[in-house]
Amino acid sequence: MNVYLHGLSTCVPPHALPQDEVRDRAHEILGPRFKGFDRLAPVFDTSGVRMRYSVAPFDWFENAGGWTDRNSRYMAGATDLYVEAATKALADADWSADAVDILVTVSSTGIATPTLEAQAKGRMGFRDDCLRVPLFGLGCAGGVSGLNVSRELACANPDAKVLLVVIETCTLSFRKARPKKADIIATILFGDGAAAVALSGKKTHVRIGRGASKTWDDTLPIMGWEVDEDGLAVVFDRSIPDFVTQEMRAATDTALESMSLSRDTIGRLVSHPGGAKVVVALEASLELGEGSLDVERDVLRDFGNMSAPTVLFVLDRILKRGDAKGSGKPLLVSALGPGFSAAFTPIYVD
Known part of the structure; x- marks a missing residue:
């Protein structure tokens, strides 16, 4: 369906x-x-x-x-x-x-x-x-x-x-x-x-394809919360940008293969901009070209890292800008999070 x-x-x-x-x-x-x-x-x-x-x-x-x-x-x-x-x-x-x-x-x-x-x-x-x-x-x-x-x-x-x-x-x-x-x-x-x-399931001009995910073994300490008397305290490992550079390409290719897609057949990555270094690491890992994740940088500039909703701010701007319309190529929405994990969703725009 x-x-x-x-x-x-x-x-x-x-x-x-x-x-x-x-x-x-x-x-x-x-x-x-x-x-x-x-x-x-x-x-x-x-x-x-x-x-x-x-x-x-x-x-x-x-x-x-x-x-x-x-x-x-x-x-x-x-x-x-x-x-x-x-x-x-x-x-x-x-x-x-x-x-x-x-x-x-x-x-x-x-x-x-x-x-x-x-x-x-x-x-x-x-x-x-x-x-x-x-x-x-x-x-x-x-x-x-x-x-x-x-x-x-x-x-x-x-x-x-x-x-x-x-x-x-x-x-x-x-x-x-x-x-x-x-x-x-x-x-x-x-x-x-x-x-x-x-x-x-009612048809519109934007279709959401079946997604994919990956959780890496032995990566629990990379990102999450510590719980103390004051509430939730953030866990950020300094290795995150290097991890993205080393791991994101293979994870993305595997996810795309499960969707019967490849990096050549998607129109644009729509990514969660966790931070400036992460955006640079994504461009390098996926061979996107320096500066290609421009909307991600704009959302980071205007709102900071809002965690989970941030990537949907990026998607909203890209859909309004019309990047995928008429291209015949889907967008690939992706984000990294605790686990350490990655999630992917293809978006098709008629």
Whole structure:
């Protein structure tokens, strides 16, 4: 069965974090606590990030609390983002909320039980018999993995309307009590945002192909969360760009082969821009040509690394720009995340 994209939306929370102001505030808060801060400070200017958005205002970062404070902000901010992203995607699809049959929710930056689609139900007007499928722990790969799961659910339920909502509030992982290098890098890169996709078996001009995934053995420490008294603390291994350079080409070729495609037969890679070095590593590994991932760099510049929804921001811009229209070649949407893993989805545009 074929599955088609009916609506796609993106949104960010209200609090803007210009990178130059983040740099200055970080110097005040983290500089006295982290002896290596001055050595890392230039990365604020070389990261490729110019603006980000947060569910918390600037002042919160000076007095960030523990689990209760962070998760309450996650619950409020993520629910608001859910409602905005879902409402916009449904409007794009010309669907009403009570027409949706399956709700897939991806989020790894807070704990919500009941989950976010239930938190938002009263504001959205979903039916009480919707199938709810929350996905946690996928990190930066969550947007693509969620798209693949949503597609499979649509295939298994031919008459169903499926709504995927992907939300992350990465900025709430900010740490000043235990600043490690990974915490500084997170402060440089992380932003908050959400995206939503409406999909079903009814034909449109954008078809979602069957995806693929890969998880590498013995790579658990590369990326993820550490859990401590303050909440979720980021794990970033310095080897990520080198890992991408060494491994992504073979993983991509294997995924494409499973889709009866090759790098020669795809029109464009649509990638999660985890950071400037990762984008460069992707271009090198896949022989794309320097600067070819221009939209990825633009999204990183304008929003930072929002984890799971970021790649859907890239896809939205590429579809609006019309890169794949009329080319006869599909887009390949991809992202790397904890596991360490990769997820891929082909997108065909008529």
